[in-house]
Amino acid sequence: xxxxxxxxxxxxxxxxxxxxxxxxxxxxxxxxxxxxxxxxxxxxxxxxxxxxxxxxxxxxxxxxxxxxxxxxxxxxxxxxxxxxxxxxxxxxxxxxxxxxxxxxxxxxxxxxxxxxxxxxxxxxxxxxxxxxxxxxxxxxxxxxxxxxxxxxxxxxxxxxxxxxxxxxxxxxxxxxxxxxxxxxxxxxxxx
Ligand SMILES: [Zn+2]
Numbered sequence: 001x002x003x004x005x006x007x008x009x010x011x012x013x014x015x016x017x018x019x020x021x022x023x024x025x026x027x028x029x030x031x032x033x034x035x036x037x038x039x040x041x042x043x044x045x046x047x048x049x050x051x052x053x054x055x056x057x058x059x060x061x062x063x064x065x066x067x068x069x070x071x072x073x074x075x076x077x078x079x080x081x082x083x084x085x086x087x088x089x090x091x092x093x094x095x096x097x098x099x100x101x102x103x104x105x106x107x108x109x110x111x112x113x114x115x116x117x118x119x120x121x122x123x124x125x126x127x128x129x130x131x132x133x134x135x136x137x138x139x140x141x142x143x144x145x146x147x148x149x150x151x152x153x154x155x156x157x158x159x160x161x162x163x164x165x166x167x168x169x170x171x172x173x174x175x176x177x178x179x180x181x182x183x184x185x186x187x188x189x190x191x
Contacts, residue, residue: 027066
């Protein structure tokens with residue numbers, strides 16, 4: 001499975017691959033002990049998640065583990081923040097496939113920020129780009145034999161539309177994305 005994920009990512013990123021590699025970094029407010037535990041122990045339990053993290057840091061991104069954010073967040077063109085609870089095995093409501101999707105979404109923000117290269121865009125466009133990126137990547141993973149992440153998206157994106165505030169950029173972006181033929185194709189294939 002991990003080999004399959006690696007192969008899809010390498011193909012996908014071959015045109016944008018950077019020679020610079022980032023790292024997994026201990027963020028503010030996280031003890032060294034907690035950080036070491038995450039690196040040493042979750043590695044054995046969350047193979048898919050770490051596989052994605054490894055590929056993301058190879059593309060010039062530092063992944064900060066910090067309790068300062070609720071789950072995950074992208075900053076600029078080179079940083080992703082993840083809450084330490086992401087590395088808790090069997091996290092309630094967040095099976096590993098959903099965490100993979102969170103990481104893909106945040107990296108989608110990085111890809112879009114790099115594309116903009118300092119130009120401004122509105123928040124809806126940012127969320128639209130990140131969601132679309134995550135769906136596209138999950139569809140590649142599914143084509144390679146692992147339907148876990150795309151099924152998480154198929155399950156949760158409509159729920160986010162239903163429960164989200166109408167004026168929230170995430171909700172607006174998802175309404176747009178889920179009308180597209182690209183999304184409907186995913187439903188036909190993997191629902
Ligand atoms: Zn986002």
